[in-house]
Amino acid sequence: MRIACRRLVLPEQVLSDVVIDLDDAGVVTAWQQDSPGRPADLTVGLAVPAFANTHSHAFHRRLRGRTHAGGGDFWRWREVMYREAAAMDPDRLRAVAAAVYAEMVAAGYSAVGEFHYLHHRPDGLPYDDHAMEIALAEAAEAAGIRLTLLDTLYLRGGFGRPLEGAQQRFTDGSVCGWLRRWHSLRETLAASHPDVTLGAAIHSVRAVSAQDLGDAVAGLPANVPLHVHLSEQTQENEDCLAATGLTPTALLARAGALTERTTVVHATHLTDEDVATLGAARVSVSMCPTTEADLGDGLGRAADLQRAGARLVVGSDQHVVIDPFDELRRLEGGARLASHRRGVLSPAALWRAGGTDGHASVSSQSSRAQALRVGHPLDLAILNAQSARTVGSEPHELVLSAAADDVIGTVVRGTYRESANLRARAVAAYLVTETSHV
Template identity: 55%
Template sequence: MKIWVDRLLREGVVERGVLFEADAAGLVVSEDSAVDAPPDAASLDLATPGFANAHSHAFHRALRGRTHQSGSFWTWRELMYRAAGRLTPDSYRALAAAVFSEMVATGWTSVGEFHYVHHRPDGSAYPDHAMEIALADAAAEAGIRLVLLDTCYLAGGIGRPLSKEQTRFGDADVDEWLSRWRSLHEALDGRSPLVTLGAALHSVRAVPREALARVARELPSDIPLHIHLSEQPAENEDCVAAFGHTPTELLAAEGVLAPRLSVVHATHLTENDIRLLGEAGVHAVFCPTTEADLGDGIGPAIELMDAGVDIAIGSDQNAVIDPLLELRGLEAGERLRSLRRGRIAPERLWRIGSAHGYASLGLAAPARVSGPLDLVELDAGSLRTAGSRSEQLPLTATGADVRRTIVGGRVITHDQTSIAERLQRGITALFEEDR
């Protein structure tokens, strides 16, 4: 497979006439610059390495346009539980395939799916990892690169059992989750070249202290591990009351902080938290459109980066599916926090949206030799982007300016009308009981 790019915008620098060649697995085996387009290559005008969605809950897409009334994160969560309780393997596969297709259409080339809807509503197991296979098959159908972050979810809060609504999320204990994770690893092996398995700890609220260390110690060291961290002040308050530590300090005490860890949101941090995260070399995944929609707050992105933390982005609840709007939201949040412009340089935004997100998911950087040939072609002359300098496109373009998305060297096309119809069917069916 060969892809030729007239103008490759890589980390804010425009390179001309770049020719990529990929092997059968979609990995770049060679790259040449300043060459003419060969007749056997697909040609792109202006392209950038693919965007990584480092944090997604696909089924939350069903809540878009249904939960934006007044309330809090906690009232929104009750509506989310209602949607989660109605999913089946078949309905989830259909809905996720449409959601993943929407991601591809707007420029996401990879996604980390933070998945915890494991069991039937009564907590009994589906045969053969049915819910996880549904997500894997949905990603393969949509043509997106998936890292399935199978999530350990054992408690309904610090020192509290799972609620009825949370029953299907949980395993009996950490041993059962580890056993199920190992079995799932075998089940996914070889199923699709686009699908790999990672892991997640839901939060310090949902994973008991002793289980945190077990997971960090017993998972293979090359497996990416994610966790929701300090999304809400109430989480911090509960953790300090129970353990005398902030959530970050608790993770440090239990040996969870490590370069393979990604902390999601990281909104309400102390100076010591930031220092610990930087010293451990973790990634922090910010989800600006979700954090704004839920009223979570604005996290300390600049302070984290200055401490040595690499930032990535994610769509989280999928109220917005658009990598460029996430990047713009990240910069806008910093401007609102600091009352200053130009907080994150455009070339750094490109890295955040692409290479850092891929690294957070345990993937090699895209559009590099030995990495996946994942690219996004952008329209630099649309109503939104006309007149923009190429390197500043994260601050002017949106997902509507994506012309073509390339995953593993293959151009992935989706009809947006068809995606919308599939989403409508899946969401309407999910909420049929509310009519």
């Protein structure tokens, strides 16, 4: 197959009349620019590298537009979320995830990291054959998105606290139990859904003890993506300091959990020492600005983390909206509000955060990828450059003016998917789950 782009926006440059040759698997075999009118199977106007959503809880989409009237804070919101978690079964999870993932592809995402802890039945007893995980894999396949399943370790309800209520279905009882299930899941996915990347996640330092952190890291293959919620709330920091004498970042560092394969999520409340530690480890930091604003989490230290050596990436987390441009614009907007100056993160830095660095975060390869590279799958988002939002924008600055509704279609591994059809499918799939309200 051959795809022609009249303009292709890469992080550092805008190319004209780019022609890309693909093999049957959607992998780039060759490309060249300045080739106007060269015959192609698909010709598009303006394209950008497709985005990676590095932090998703698919079932949280059920909370959109339903938790605002009562006010409160993160911990009050969490109780509502737990009620939704308790109602999930494989069929409902498959339906809501199919809707969420279709909405993501329609918005220009080609890959997602699903931070998944709904492992078992509500009473904690296991499903047969990894039913919840297979439901997510099937939903991703139906939507056409590349899935990294971040299977999550969750062992306690907080520092010195047992598991309660909905948390019972999150746990495997021990690190050994989790690792046994993780390796069994790896074999199952390899046989039934080989395109799914199985990663791992530590839910948080409040859900996993210091000793178990080290055992979990030691029990995983070295190339597996490892994600962890970090310092989203000040209470987590205070409880960690009281229990261990360390910040959550320092505790993870002591356990050997901070390396280039690691992505820390949120990282909102950090000390200067934490920032230096994360930067020196070259971790990725998944900021989720629409969720962090919705929950009143606070502003993270994006510019400081970038200067220290960490890589910034974005996720939509609880799916208040699914719009990579909104996440990236808020990432830069938060940095502006914190520093009282403009242009803290350049358009090129934002394209990398949404694209190449995001894809590295959910890949088994930790090194930074190129946006267009022979031997790699082709993922593109096709934009309408003449909408009321985008008309007149410089192509490389569209990251700060476009929106998800400006995405006409998305190419995932060489296959083009029209956004209008995907949005209609998302609505239909989501309505399947509308049997009750929270």
